[in-house]
Amino acid sequence: KAGVTQTPRYLIKTRGQQVTLSCSPISGHRSVSWYQQTPGQGLQFLFEYFSETQRNKGNFPGRFSGRQFSNSRSEMNVSTLELGDSALYLCASSSDIGTNEKLFFGSGTQLSVL
Amino acid sequence: DQQVKQNSPSLSVQEGRISILNCDYTNSMFDYFLWYKKYPAEGPTFLISISSIKDKNEDGRFTVFLNKSAKHLSLHIVPSQPGDSAVYFCAASGNNDMRFGAGTRLTVKP
Numbered sequence: 685k686a687g688v689t690q691t692p693r694y695l696i697k698t699r700g701q702q703v704t705l706s707c708s709p710i711s712g713h714r715s716v717s718w719y720q721q722t723p724g725q726g727l728q729f730l731f732e733y734f735s736e737t738q739r740n741k742g743n744f745p746g747r748f749s750g751r752q753f754s755n756s757r758s759e760m761n762v763s764t765l766e767l768g769d770s771a772l773y774l775c776a777s778s779s780d781i782g783t784n785e786k787l788f789f790g791s792g793t794q795l796s797v798l
Numbered sequence: 799d800q801q802v803k804q805n806s807p808s809l810s811v812q813e814g815r816i817s818i819l820n821c822d823y824t825n826s827m828f829d830y831f832l833w834y835k836k837y838p839a840e841g842p843t844f845l846i847s848i849s850s851i852k853d854k855n856e857d858g859r860f861t862v863f864l865n866k867s868a869k870h871l872s873l874h875i876v877p878s879q880p881g882d883s884a885v886y887f888c889a890a891s892g893n894n895d896m897r898f899g900a901g902t903r904l905t906v907k908p
Contacts, residue, residue: 688841717896719898725900726804726887726898726899726900726901727842727887727898727901729896729897729898732894732895732896734894739894740894740895774841774842776841780894784829784830784847784849784891785891786832786844786847787832787834787844787889787896788844789834789841789842789843790841791839791840791841792840792841
């Protein structure tokens with residue numbers, strides 16, 4: 685069974701640009717969640733999707749958005765990039781988050797904003 | 799809103815000794831707790847979990863303790879090995895939500 689796949693692995697952008705990150709969950713998993721990891725801040729929750737619906741959202745500005753497709757694949761978009769958006773963005777999938785199910789993480793997309 | 803807190807950013811222990819990592823949570827809706835381990839340039843991987851109906855769960859060298867009244871959990875690693883050196887994240891789950899702490903970097907010295 686393939687794991688969680690995130691693309692691209694690395695990304696370099698400049699301030700003001702926008703970026704789209706992609707995540708393919710484990711086959712059969714319907715919940716996809718996104719996290720931002722920065723040094724000292726741990727894993728900050730961005731949002732969670734289940735069956736194409738956003739169920740939960742963290743405390744991030746509206747520049748951060750996401751969506752989930754009917755095949756459970758998910759994308760997140762960051763518009764008008766700022767230097768502080770440089771981070772490792774992690775996607776995780778589960779059969780259903782918050783129901784005693786563990787998350788399976790991808791290797792992440794390392795975003796650098798110059 | 800820091801619903802899950804790991805107040806020790808780093809911990810250093812000698813090989814063979816016990817490592818104790820701590821975690822506190824604030825939301826009473828959380829009823830399932832997990833520990834993840836993360837190496838550089840990799841995603842976190844699941845280590846061990848505990849349901850709120852238990853106060854202890856053991857898996858080999860790893861034991862997680864839960865004190866519901868104090869909203870506190872801890873991970874014990876005995877004996878610690880150099881390969882255990884990584885960042886450990888505590889997570890709390892419930893009500894279609896899962897939140898993580900900031901992580902504790904464990905260094906096990908040979």
